[in-house]
Amino acid sequence: MPLEIPEVVIDRLPVYYRLLSRLQADGTAVVSSQELGLALGVTPAQIRKDLSYFGRFGKQGRGYSVQRLTEELRSLLGLKRRWKVVLVGVGRLGRAIASYRGFEPQGFDIVGTYDVNPEAVGSGADDIEVRSVADLQRDLTVGPVDIGIVAVPGTEAQAVIDVLVCAGVTAILNYAPIAAQVPANVEVRQIDPVLALQGMTYHLNRRAGQP
Amino acid sequence: MPLEIPEVVIDRLPVYYRLLSRLQADGTAVVSSQELGLALGVTPAQIRKDLSYFGRFGKQGRGYSVQRLTEELRSLLGLKRRWKVVLVGVGRLGRAIASYRGFEPQGFDIVGTYDVNPEAVGSGADDIEVRSVADLQRDLTVGPVDIGIVAVPGTEAQAVIDVLVCAGVTAILNYAPIAAQVPANVEVRQIDPVLALQGMTYHLNRRAGQP
Incomplete structure (x- = not known):
């Protein structure tokens, strides 16, 4: 190969x-x-x-x-095994991610859910146990995970990503609208609806400009 | 050019x-x-x-x-003008999309919100007026839009996309986990966290296999 x-x-x-x-x-x-x-x-x-x-x-x-x-x-693709995932951020988007039923059948297990906002922590809404991001580093030392999903606001995202990377997570799925800064050995995929829309408006715009 | x-x-x-x-x-x-x-x-x-x-x-x-x-x-990129968007699907994910504050500053206005589930329609939760997908075609004839965002379950997604395409929408942002079938003149972008995760596990898997 x-x-x-x-x-x-x-x-x-x-x-x-x-x-x-x-x-x-x-x-x-x-x-x-x-x-x-x-x-x-x-x-x-x-x-x-x-x-x-x-x-x-x-x-x-x-x-x-x-x-x-x-x-x-x-x-x-490494799909013969299961992968451990933590989710950081349980606003609207984070809750939608936490309750998404498409991860588990494909081998992705969300083993921990965190938030930076103390009000959301431990709220137990939707039967999700939410822990504080302050505990994230320690938790990951005890029980390492493979992948971090980041669904916090853009202003908080890089700090969360830094904690994940520092704790040895080498794959980040980033929903925050920032260009994440990570070392070369860390994989990042960005899920960003505005970037996807702007890739399409390029085409719509060109067509509109043509007779 | x-x-x-x-x-x-x-x-x-x-x-x-x-x-x-x-x-x-x-x-x-x-x-x-x-x-x-x-x-x-x-x-x-x-x-x-x-x-x-x-x-x-x-x-x-x-x-x-x-x-x-x-x-x-x-x-x-066609960002000197504003673009009209309809959102179809107001489950958890759809509601997160509807309340996302990143669209409007970039020129994307969600001008209509629809759902296939009659129970969700008109519920007015979160101050969103939700209309029935049955009205979509007629509504789009009266007031055309540029872009459709599809956030319905996979089983319903292609039917919704067909209605959008039939009503003249030429750009679809698809959150449903299906490979949308559209004519060649229609742009589609898929937002799919599992596909993004699987692109990363390829790399994680390769590294794990190396000494």
Whole structure:
């Protein structure tokens, strides 16, 4: 396997994995790059190129084995094990995240929930036990976790991220509207609806400007 | 301006715009690709290459004019005008989106809120007027909008997206965990925490496998 796979390719692999899991559940045995491309709105050439980074799964003219490709992606993406997650921030957004039912079936367990606002701490609303961020560092020393989800306001986000990184967390899912500063060995993904909207208005604007 | 700019470059422009807006607000007049790269965690070469798609903003050895580059990005991204948005889905996540204060300052106005669940409709919780999805098509005929935000469960998402597309909405921000099927002239951005997490576990898994 080559050592350096482009980040944009890695970010597409979960999308492939999701589609393939569904095909496998439906009992589909073989799928072509044309079919995958059609379902995902990308070209078959793109599919073939992306998957070629990980070896030769398909046979010319015969398509991909759904089972083999799904298993390989599961393994590559680290989805054969469970991952421990802490959530920091239990405002509206944090509560929506805490109650999201999509994490657990995919192997992500929220093992702790924290907030910087003492009023929210220990409130026990929605059956969530909320601890103070002041306890976060100590808690993570006793029970390390893999991933931190940050759903605090932008003004507090970098401080929370610093605590997580300092406690050895090397993957941060950041919902706060800031460009997080982290060491090179820490992965960050930003979930930011405004950035997503602005990527679309570029296209809307161009179209509006054309006759 | 070249006609085809890679989509990954377009998706980075809002990030550049955000940082430059902040620099401008702080009174910074000139910024180098090194400084931009450092702040965003990418190489200066990447910054220069991305911005080169849109013309020559920088002068060799003198850096970029913050004001000029900010204005150009504002124009390119279509942020000199306001955009009308409808939100469909007012569960926990939808309510968090409806009350998010980051949209309005960036030019995005949520002009209507809808839900498929009649029990939620018209409940008026959080001072949001919620209308039935059954009224969506008619409402959009009377008052067209630019963008639809979809925050309904996965099982209902494609039907909602079909209604939006049919009513002429050409940009969809999709929070539902499905690969939306839309015509080629419709832009879709997916906000999906599980996909983001799985992009990171790829890296965590690889590191764990290395001695």
